Amino acid sequence: MPLYNPLDMKRFSQQVFEKLGACPEDAYIAADALVRANLEGVDSHGISRLAIYARRMKEGRIQAAPHISVEKKGESVLLVDGDHGLGQIVAAHSVKAGMELAKKTGLAAVAVRNSNHFGTASYFCQMACEQGLGIMAFTNSPPGIAPWGGKKAFFGTNPIAFGFPTGTDTPVIIDMSTSVVARGKIILAAKQGQSIPNGWAMNEQGVETQDAQEALRGAVLPLGGAKGYALALAIEILTGVLSGAAFGPHVKNMYDEHDEKSNIGHFFILFDIEKFMDLSHFKLLIDQFLEEVKSVPKAEGVDEILYPGERRSKEYRRRLDTGIALSEEVEKELRLLGEELELYLPATILI
């Protein structure tokens, strides 16, 4: 696959969002979040999404320049109305407001309604870790997982994410869907005409399938069976019910052709570690903890025990150097998008 310079791709993405009406700051955030996903090895949530975001912005299903409102309730609760802006933009504003509040009160919850797909939750976890804050992040998404015992997708693949700063440049970042696998991986497989492994998904009849297209019409299996169902349900309550956003099948899929807004909901909890103990002491403790985790006797064939966030961080540094790859399909989509908006897709890196 051809390789691209990540900075070029970030500038291209930013220009796309600006051409569609986003202010430069918001366009930068959205571009940065997308390219960061590619750099970290999460291509399913990277610039392969740019074309669909752009199409929905042109149609007005995603607002390019949303009027995001933040309402404070009690001392420590923020309610955000995202005005149907792009999820990355709405979530970044929400997390920034939450960080500011948490630094005062020690703790903030931010419940977000009227938003859209926000890409990777890890992006927002990193924002918090850079400020010395801990974070829990959740979002719902269009139906992907069936209730346990059911055969029709109802919940999103609802990720649960955590971020904790460390004393090193590699924070603990956990970002996992509550399905066996993120639906984005199935979307990418379908796009690339590949099949998927057994145990990932069921078709519309409730039978396991290896056909990515069939899987997208069916349901993804929940992580660890009934326990993944319970987690997906809890996250749907936080992000879809408590926030006043849409929940379950009321969340509209941006990939489907209709004229409704997605109304995705997010939920963030931010902790100011300084209120629990000195941040420097916390960093000593968590570094000791992670060191001990990594020193556990290894199973046969294992080279190194990694903590969550390490692989992502290594891949980020590697791809910053080598560039990011685009499939032929994604490249074609972006080239067309560039033509429409009178922007040049950056040249590939010459090796």
Place this chain on the structure above:
Amino acid sequence: MPLYNPLDMKRFSQQVFEKLGACPEDAYIAADALVRANLEGVDSHGISRLAIYARRMKEGRIQAAPHISVEKKGESVLLVDGDHGLGQIVAAHSVKAGMELAKKTGLAAVAVRNSNHFGTASYFCQMACEQGLGIMAFTNSPPGIAPWGGKKAFFGTNPIAFGFPTGTDTPVIIDMSTSVVARGKIILAAKQGQSIPNGWAMNEQGVETQDAQEALRGAVLPLGGAKGYALALAIEILTGVLSGAAFGPHVKNMYDEHDEKSNIGHFFILFDIEKFMDLSHFKLLIDQFLEEVKSVPKAEGVDEILYPGERRSKEYRRRLDTGIALSEEVEKELRLLGEELELYLPATILI
């Protein structure tokens, strides 16, 4: 197995704790939490634990009358030192303080150190739901799960729990270990001389085993592989690192013979739903949500789709009526305990 009247067993348990030095209010909470676990069908966390708690209280490893201190930091953070009291007692005091604070500020985090095994997390979730609050509850526990790629238990089986009130008498209660199965089930199997299913645990050599005794010396497998590892790690950070409690192998197992305190940590987040929306409106929304979940087309052979908390609630009502069963082993332990403390074990229910 012989059946006992739950109220009789609650009184017996309360008397045990009082004889060992607990005040009546604390003794009642501990007894109520234990018997409630049996009533809800979670026998592994019920009065089968009474004898070991009592032994450790007599030895002073668990304080029967702890001086629990609660320190407020910022507007919304509480730091609790449990003074090595019984987990059920320390956690109940912590959650009560958290509920009071959340009602003012909308949100409270309670980080607890110097505690012990607290039984089921669901008990504290129910406390919050009864007051119209949402809750997330976490605890660590002695090493049970190996890091992904490791072969030695390091993390506890660290449960994650959620509670949300509903408009009915059955709140949403999720209480799940981050292992494939709660270690308590393996303890109970070992106690009853039973084997365990494949896929639950590894032995000390890192190989899967069906021998419950071997499994207790080895490690329980994490829920859904690497994702369960990540969840267990996040919970260990919240409960063991951020709280200032012990973490990983520094958490001492109350079943082992030594003279150290466990220093288990808990972490609670309480939400006052009223700050997000009118509680009555939330109840309408969540009831609609649960109704829609239950109405999803069922897979073949499934009678009813249940939401988390329903089975527990049905079992509670059933066992209130029929009584709770004790294995011969547990009955013998309790009879001996009663003799030591000059208390009569209640008579079985005559059928």
